[in-house]
Amino acid sequence: xxxxxLHLPTLSVQEGDNSIINCAYSNSASDYFIWYKQESGKxxxxxxxxxxxxxxxQGQRVTVLLNKTVKHLSLQIxxxxxGDSAVYFCAENQKVTFGTGTKLQVIP
Amino acid sequence: NAGVMQNPRHLVRRxxxxxxxxxxxxxxxxxxxxxxxxxxxxxKFMVYLQKExxxxxxxxxxxxxxxxxxxxxxxxxxxxxxxxxxxAAYFCASSPRDRAFYGYTFGSGTRLTVV
Numbered sequence: 001x002x003x004x005x006l007h008l009p010t011l012s013v014q015e016g017d018n019s020i021i022n023c024a025y026s027n028s029a030s031d032y033f034i035w036y037k038q039e040s041g042k043x044x045x046x047x048x049x050x051x052x053x054x055x056x057x058q059g060q061r062v063t064v065l066l067n068k069t070v071k072h073l074s075l076q077i078x079x080x081x082x083g084d085s086a087v088y089f090c091a092e093n094q095k096v097t098f099g100t101g102t103k104l105q106v107i108p
Numbered sequence: 109n110a111g112v113m114q115n116p117r118h119l120v121r122r123x124x125x126x127x128x129x130x131x132x133x134x135x136x137x138x139x140x141x142x143x144x145x146x147x148x149x150x151x152k153f154m155v156y157l158q159k160e161x162x163x164x165x166x167x168x169x170x171x172x173x174x175x176x177x178x179x180x181x182x183x184x185x186x187x188x189x190x191x192x193x194x195x196a197a198y199f200c201a202s203s204p205r206d207r208a209f210y211g212y213t214f215g216s217g218t219r220l221t222v223v
Binding site: 034036042043044045046089098099100101 | 112114143149150151153199212213214215216217
């Protein structure tokens with residue numbers, strides 16, 4: 001069936017470096033995507049979203065890229081900080097499903 | 109402007125007892141979604157409710173689990189005769205309209221531990 005999945009379960013990044021978290025989706029009807037951040041012991045929090053009529057959207061230190069041809073989106077975090085350590089989920093709107101998540105570990 | 113409120117934050121139950129988890133959606137939101145999260149795993153959809161209606165319960169186990177969203181009061185996720193495997197974090201989210209991902213907000217979750 002349709003699914004949203006992530007390529008990497010864990011990503012370790014040096015503080016100050018940029019982070020790239022990837023996500024693949026298979027539902028071609030999906031037209032809206034969201035990245036969530038979930039810190040330990042907390043609920044998921046909205047980070048940034050993107051609609052399918054866009055290729056790129058920027059927020060504060062975060063950028064989401066959408067490649068509809070290969071059904072792939074990525075979350076880029078600039079100048080990664082210790083507070084960015086969390087699990088990151090992508091989600092798509094057709095079924096509101098979530099991938100397993102990528103755990104981002106920031107090395108001080 | 110309170111967000112999605114879940115209580116209790118932590119719940120301990122002995123095997124065979126009942127667990128009742130509550131979720132009050134954001135003001136103005138009439139759609140509630142429940143998810144279960146096992147340790148080191150993603151969010152698994154359980155059920156989607158509107159006021160007094162279950163819209164999609166495709167993720168709910170067939171036995172022991174039930175959910176409601178009455179006209180008045182919070183949404184309730186009820187687990188009867190809990191077993192150790194029910195231990196997980198249960199999150200609810202709410203949105204202002206049908207499957208509207210826009211404005212989809214999560215609560216802080218209820219962590220259920222079955223001993």
